[in-house]
Ligand code: AMP
């Protein structure tokens with residue numbers, strides 16, 4: 001059996017980053033920049049008013065000291081935001097100006113409307129101003145030519161906003177891996193259809209697809225196939241696996257030791273098609289497979305829902321996030337005090353579902369170890385990580401947990 005770490009390494013090596021692309025700002029959101037971004041223009045683009053008010057020459061109104069001692073100026077122009085033909089301000093006059101409108105040449109300050117009577121033809125100003133007041137200077141935020149974003153930064157809401165403010169339509173980013181999710185099993189029925197005796201609802205497909213998207217990758221398809229090699233192959237064709245349309249195939253089921261193991265049957269029990277089936281010293285999730293189908297990587301997860309999702313957490317989520325250059329590929333590991341004793345099989349790293357209390361720093365095992373108990377996984381907020389050689393963990397022990405809430 002191989003260790004969890006060895007298999008993690010194999011999966012990480014298998015899922016290679018895609019070459020950078022130029023993505024629209026909408027598509028780039030959540031992805032990582034592959035190049036520094038240099039400002040093509042300055043921000044603000046031009047000197048503009050920081051307030052709704054009146055553009056003036058500060059030396060025209062020193063006598064305006066209070067409502068009792070105002071100064072009155074004729075209003076020569078009205079400058080709303082967006083006006084492009086802004087005339088020069090003549091000394092002894094004011095221009096009514098709105099926030100973001102270009103400052104007229106000849107003016108050197110803005111008096112906020114609150115310090116005036118708001119007049120449209122003549123304005124009475126009841127407070128003085130100083131040279132440069134309430135003017136947002138060109139380049140005061142960003143100087144043209146400056147590096148404003150760095151390679152490795154995630155395109156967040158504010159990054160997208162800055163790029164747009166600079167007039168950029170797209171950004172160079174590491175694209176999402178394109179993932180095809182295939183569930184296998186002749187017993188599986190899509191939710192929404194009645195169950196016949198012996199049938200169960202298919203649950204891994206929607207679950208793994210959701211986990212893929214939550215990890216940041218793209219789901220190009222989810223398919224369910226019975227234990228039939230021809231139908232499995234047909235799905236690979238339908239989604240263009242052999243035409244380079246898929247970067248990663250994730251299957252679930254069909255890799256155990258029984259008969260009717262369709263994934264093993266397709267890829268050869270000996271692994272002669274580039275897929276290797278291995279046993280990993282972990283519980284749940286022992287049977288694993290990995291390899292290549294044409295240009296696509298393939299990871300074959302066990303069918304039990306808990307095994308499938310825990311395997312995804314342990315192997316695929318970090319590998320996908322690394323392939324996207326995301327800054328925190330791993331779930332945060334925390335130490336917590338175990339509230340009740342648990343046992344663990346010898347020679348296997350065990351991942352139990354847990355309830356972590358972030359405030360008290362304690363963790364409680366949640367549900368039995370068997371891998372069909374999906375209910376507990378659905379409400380767990382952490383995985384308890386029990387080392388291979390440990391068979392019993394007494395209450396009060398400090399244990400390592402993977403925090404699933406971050
Ligand atoms: P397998 O690995 O194919 O032997 O499946 C192991 C167990 O997981 C069996 O009880 C299957 O019925 C169940 N199982 C496999 N695939 C799915 C799935 N997509 N949804 C729900 N249960 C599944």
Ligand code: MG
Pocket residue numbers: 184185186253254303
């Ligand atoms: Mg099966």
